[in-house]
Amino acid sequence: MTTITFVAFDGTRHELEAENGSTVMENAIRNSVPGIEAECGGACACATCHVYVDDAWKAAVGEPEAMEEDMLDFAYDVRPNSRLSCQIRVSDKLDGLVVHVPERQA
Ligand code: FES
Numbered sequence: 001m002t003t004i005t006f007v008a009f010d011g012t013r014h015e016l017e018a019e020n021g022s023t024v025m026e027n028a029i030r031n032s033v034p035g036i037e038a039e040c041g042g043a044c045a046c047a048t049c050h051v052y053v054d055d056a057w058k059a060a061v062g063e064p065e066a067m068e069e070d071m072l073d074f075a076y077d078v079r080p081n082s083r084l085s086c087q088i089r090v091s092d093k094l095d096g097l098v099v100h101v102p103e104r105q106a
Pocket residue numbers: 025037038039040041042043044045046047048049071084085086087
């Protein structure tokens with residue numbers, strides 16, 4: 001199990017236990033984390049699972065692949081640490097991960 005913390009736009013923190021192999025988005029939806037919509041269900045086709053990876057975790061999470069990068073163009077207020085949470089797979093190396101939820105989705 002890996003602990004992930006979602007920090008809402010207003011600073012509210014949602015900490016949850018995630019199963020390795022699942023995606024960050026799946027855990028947000030399963031735990032009703034506000035602000036993650038995930039309309040396409042994880043197909044990298046909607047950009048409504050957008051998060052900002054905390055700076056301390058950027059290297060561990062890594063860079064988006066080309067398809068995700070294209071889809072990120074449709075996200076709201078994209079920043080250098082933007083990722084689509086359906087494309088981040090949970091593993092031991094992400095234990096303690098912190099991601100920030102944008103003010104709104106696309
Ligand atoms: Fe649609 Fe991530 S859930 S792009």
